[in-house]
Amino acid sequence: MARFNPITTVFAVFGLAVNLNAAQADEFTTVDEQRWQQQFMDSVKQGRALWTSPTLGSNGVACAQCHPNAANTHPETYPKFQKQIGKVIPVWEMVNWCLRNPLEGQPLAADDPKMVAIQAYITYERRGVKLEPGKH
C-alpha cells in the first residue's frame, strides 16, 4: 500500500491552482477584447440615444440641445469642487442636476444602467483628453 506523500500532494494542488489562474488572467484573445470593446460601445451607443432623447426628462428637452457631442460636460475634470453646489461631486450628480432642472425630469440612481451609459457616452466623446480631476 503506497504511502501518502504530503509534500507531493501540496505541490500538485498548488500547481493546478497556478495553471487555473494563468488560464483565467493571462490567456485572453483578440475575440475577447473585441467582445469587451463591443460591450463598452453598446453602452456608449445607449448613452448617445439617451443624450438625444426627448423622453429622458418630462418636457421634451434633450441633453444634446445644450451639449452637442456632450461638449462642455468635461467628465475628465470630475470629481471636482462644483462651485454652485458647494462640495466635491462626481459627474453623475451634475447629470442629475440637469435631469431635474432644464429637463424637468426625475434623477437616476448612480448605478442605473442609463446613468452608466450616459457617463460612457460623455467620456467617450472626450477620449484622448488628459485627466484633470478638480479642474474647473
Added chain:
Amino acid sequence: MNNINRSRRNFLKTGGALALGGTLPISLVELAFAEASQNFTFAYISDAHIQHIKGSRFVRNWDRGLIRAVAETNLLTPKPDFVMFGGDLAQLGSPAELDHGAEIMSALSHKVHYVMGEHDYYLDLGVYWEKLFGPQYHSFDHKGVHFIVLNSIRTYDDWTYNRWPGNEQRMLEMAGLDNPNGSPFMVGEEQRKWLKADLAKIAKTTPIVVFSHSPLQKIYKGWNFWTEDAEQVQALLKPFKTVSVIYGHVHQIQYNQIGNISFNSVMATAWPWPYPASYAQAQHYLPKLTVPMNRADPFFERDATGWQFINVANGNVDLNFTLYNNTDRVVRFDKTKKHPADKDYQTENMRIDPQQHY
C-alpha cells in the same frame, strides 16, 4: 456716438431695472452717418426655439427668454425703427410653435423682419412660416442702407426631397445640431442668382447689411456653424465698400473680418452653445479674432444670453455686449487694423479664466 450709446445704455439699464429688475437681452443696432439726423437704430432678437410639449404646454425656459426680450425691446428709447428676428423661432417648425412664437412676438410695437432658421424650415419647407412672416428672402432700403435677408439654411435637394420617409423625420434629423445625418447649410443657386440681380441696382458705396441665420463663413461643419457656398456669397458682396453680415444660429459671440466684410453673430434668447473647441474630436476654424464669450453657468438660467448694441459708423460695426451674470464686453471696429477687436480682452494676456473654454 459713444456718448449716445452710453446714455442709451444707461437708460436701458435704468428702464430694465425699474420694469424687470435686470438688463436687456436684445441687440440694438445703430447705424451712424455723417448727419446725425440720418442715424437710426434697430433691435435684434434671435434663436428663441419655442418648443411645444403637448396641448397648451410649451417649454417654460425658452418661452421666458423670448418674452423677456420682447418686453425689454418695447422699453427702448429712442424707439428703434424696426426689429430683426434672426431665425429659429420654433424648435420643430410646427404650426403650434410658430403660432405661439408669433403670439409672443406680436407684443412688439415695431415692424419686424424675420430670418428663416432651420428649426422653422424643415417640417414644411417654410410654407406656414411664409404665411405668418412673409418671403424667405428679400431686400429693403432704410435711410441709405441696403438690407438683405437670406434663407441660408437650405441644403442639397437630394437630402431635402429624397432622403427621408416623412417631413417630421426630416425636421428631427436637421434639428439635432450634432446629428451626423444632417446636411450642410447653403444659400443655393436660386438665391445667389437673385442676390446678384438685387445688388446690381445698388451703388458700390452704399452700406450693405446682410442678415442670415447661419454664418456666411465656414467655422465648424459638424454643427453647421457653416454655409457651404459661403465663398460664392462673399464674392457677390466683395465689390461693395462696406458690408456687414449679422447671423444667429451659433448662440454665442463670434466676430471676424474677411476683406471688406465684417461678420458678427448675435446671441440666442433660449440657451448658449459651447464653442467648437470644447468638442475634443472636432477640427474647427473659429475666427482667430474672436475672444470667446464667458463660459456659461447653467445654474443661471439666462446666463450667456445677453444683448448688444451694434453701432455701424460709416458702415463699420462696433458691438457693445451686455452679458447676464458677467462683465460687459465691447467689440469695436479697429479703424487702423481694419477688423473688429475687443476693447479689453483682445490680446492673449488680457483674457480672463471664464473665456478659456476647453
